[in-house]
Structure formats: structure tokens, C-alpha cells
Amino acid sequence: QKEAAEALKQERHSAFVTRQALHARIKELEEQIRNLFGAQVVEPAAPPPPPDPVMIVFHSISAKGIPNADAGGGSDPYARFTIIDDFTANKPGKNQIGYTSYIQNELDPNWAGERLQLDLTPGGDRPIRLRVEVWDKDVKTADDLIASAELSLSEIESGVTGKRTIRLEGDDGPIPHFHFGWSVLAEKEER
Numbered sequence: 001q002k003e004a005a006e007a008l009k010q011e012r013h014s015a016f017v018t019r020q021a022l023h024a025r026i027k028e029l030e031e032q033i034r035n036l037f038g039a040q041v042v043e044p045a046a047p048p049p050p051p052d053p054v055m056i057v058f059h060s061i062s063a064k065g066i067p068n069a070d071a072g073g074g075s076d077p078y079a080r081f082t083i084i085d086d087f088t089a090n091k092p093g094k095n096q097i098g099y100t101s102y103i104q105n106e107l108d109p110n111w112a113g114e115r116l117q118l119d120l121t122p123g124g125d126r127p128i129r130l131r132v133e134v135w136d137k138d139v140k141t142a143d144d145l146i147a148s149a150e151l152s153l154s155e156i157e158s159g160v161t162g163k164r165t166i167r168l169e170g171d172d173g174p175i176p177h178f179h180f181g182w183s184v185l186a187e188k189e190e191r
Contacts, residue, residue, distance in 0.1 A: 016052055016122045053160075053184040056083070056128065056153075057117045060163070060181035061100055062110040067173040069136035069146050070105075076137040077109050077146065078102035079178075084129040084150070085121045096120075102137035117189055127154040128184075134168060134175055147175045153182065160184045 058081050069075040083096040098116030103109040120128065133148040147170030153162065161183045168175040183189075 012126075013122065020122075052122055053120055053186055054122065055117055055185040055188050056120055057115050057183045057185060057189055058098065058180050059115045059183070060179065061114060061116075062108075062112075062179045063134060063168075063175050064108045064177040066107045066109065066134060066146060066175050067170065068107070069144050069172065070138075074105040075107060075146065076102050076104050077106060077134050078137055079111065079180075080133045080135060081116055081118065081180075082131040082133070083118055083120065084131055102135075104137075115189070117191075120184075127152040132166065132168065132178065132180070134170075134178065146170050146172065147178075149178075153184075 061079055063077065063079070066075050066077050069077075079100045081098045085095070096118040098118050100111040100114050100116065103111070129150065129152050131148065131150045134146045136144040136146050138144060147168035149166050149168045151164070151166060153164075161181065163179070163181045165177055165179045168178050
């Protein structure tokens with residue numbers, strides 16, 4: 001079963017590469033026809049298939065009920081999103097990771113206006129597997145993991161958006177409400 005799953009992933013990746021090459025060749029041929037015949041060219045009857053998504057953007061990120069992580073009480077939280085993909089899981093440093101800024105001494109943070117843009121692997125795992133973590137920023141020591149969760153985002157077509165509220169589990173207690181939105185895009189978003 002593991003071999004079949006690996007073969008399917010490789011076949012999906014190969015099909016993606018082939019489709020991209022064919023689409024590029026079609027564009028070249030259409031341009032040649034336009035150059036030869038000018039405006040008389042009729043556009044193709046069927047549009048090309050939608051491109052595979054290449055980016056995921058996380059936004060509208062907030063949390064309520066973060067446990068105290070600092071010795072004097074409070075937390076300086078930031079969120080971390082990691083795309084988990086078998087194509088990159090065995091290659092250290094290749095996973096796509098995005099971080100919010102940290103908010104000082106806040107148990108109900110809202111990272112308003114922050115957008116985390118991460119690459120998706122063409123032909124990679126579907127549904128998209130995601131690890132969400134909240135960390136406490138420390139200045140003199142290593143940052144502390146407060147809580148985390150792993151989940152799947154099954155909506156992967158280009159242009160799809162979604163919202164999710166999840167519960168993160170941690171040693172010091174859960175974060176009962178972690179909220180985020182996402183958009184899956186066929187092109188990079190302008191910064």
C-alpha cells in the first residue's frame with residue numbers, strides 16, 4: 001500500500017509537469033497562428049484546464065484563551081504554519097513554514113492584516129496537510145511551544161478560500177479557539 005501511494009504521488013507529479021509543458025506548447029502554437037493569420041484566429045473552444053494551485057495564503061489569524069507561558073504570567077504569542085508534504089518531509093529545511101509576528105503580553109491575540117504566503121508542491125500531497133503551532137516568544141531563552149494541532153485542508157482547487165476554528169493542545173493546557181482563513185491560489189499574491 002505504501003509503494004502504491006508513492007507511485008501515485010510520483011505519477012501525479014509527472015502528470016503535472018507534462019501538463020505544464022503541453023500548456024506552454026499550446027501557447028506557443030497559438031501565438032504562431034496569430035502571427036500568421038492575425039485577427040482571423042478563432043479562440044479555442046475549450047479553455048485550458050485550471051492550473052494546479054501553487055500558493056496558499058493564511059490570513060485573519062487570531063486566538064482566544066492562550067495559557068500563561070511566562071513565569072510572571074501572560075504570554076508573548078506568535079503562530080507558526082507548516083505545510084507537511086511527503087515530497088519535502090525527508091528533506092530538512094524544505095518544508096514551507098510561515099510565522100506571524102509576536103504580540104507582547106497577550107492571551108487573546110489577533111494578527112490583523114498579516115498574511116502568510118507559502119508555496120505548495122506541484123503534484124504534492126492532497127489534501128494539504130498542515131501543522132499549526134502557537135509559540136511564546138522569549139528573549140533570553142529558547143521560545144516555548146504552547147500548543148499545536150495537525151489537520152488537513154481538503155479544498156485545494158485554485159481560487160478556493162476557507163475559514164477554520166480549531167482547538168490546539170499543549171502541555172500547559174489547550175488553546176480552545178484558534179481561528180484562521182486561507183486562500184489557495186494559482187499564482188503568487190502581490191505583496
